[in-house]
Amino acid sequence: MFVLTVDQRASRSDRDRVPDVLERYASARTVRPFDRTAGDEIQAVFDAADEVAAIAVDLAVTGGWSVGVGIGDVDLPLPAATRAGRGRAFEAAREAVETAKHDRRRIRVVGASDWAPHAQTAAAVLVDILASRSDAGCAAVDLMRTGVTQARAAQTLGITPQAMSARLAAAGWDLEQPAEDLLIRLLTEADAS
Incomplete structure (x- = not known):
């Protein structure tokens, strides 16, 4: 399972952008939808690597968010409210978003699997490709x-x-799709192991 925790950067000097993200991803394929956890932070639960990859990279590229992807088990049954969820994926997402705040790309992937660091590298490459586009x-x-x-x-x-x-x-048009495919594959592997 994947937990995406996203924290707005510079929220004290900017307007609250959480409602924009909640609206933008209202129809995302989630197990539990985006939910405001505290202040300017939101969280969602996913079981599809392609969906979490696309949203995580999109938010990191905008530059206004620190993005953490946690991979691992969740306590079942999941509560109705995302913010009430528990389990290793939630803990990994917390660690990831805190680390992302100090990463120049503002995205981190954390999980117990040996595949998670490779997924982190693929995410960083994809964010670099997209963020550097004129x-x-x-x-x-x-x-x-x-x-x-x-x-x-x-x-x-x-x-x-x-x-x-x-x-x-x-x-980087020729690298975007292969990098995205690689990220999805590595997230899938990290979730499976």
Whole structure:
């Protein structure tokens, strides 16, 4: 099981962004939905590695959150309120979010499995790829995600195909999906062992 604990950064000098996250991920595939645990911190329980990976990386890339992914058992039956949950995954998520506060990428993965540190590395690589993207790189990647060819995307952006290729390379477009697949696989392995 995966527990995602997320703490808003610089919350004393910023507005409360917890309601935004609660709304944004209201339809996420969770075992227990996001719940405010205290102040500017929220928590959710997942059983799907792909869902927790996507949300954790997305929140870390925004730069406004410290993100902790805990992997392990949870005490069953889970209570209705996420914040009342207990078990090793909850403890690991607490450790992860506290460590993430001091990590430049603001994301940490913690679990007892030997696969957890590898999942941490994959998460860090993916966050680095996405967080370092320029606005021009984001625009290029967004167009490619619509399924158009590179030539068509270049035409839409008013640039040459060579410039489009350079933008995609600088944006890490070729590494994003393999890094995401690797993270999901490693989280799955960490949860299974």
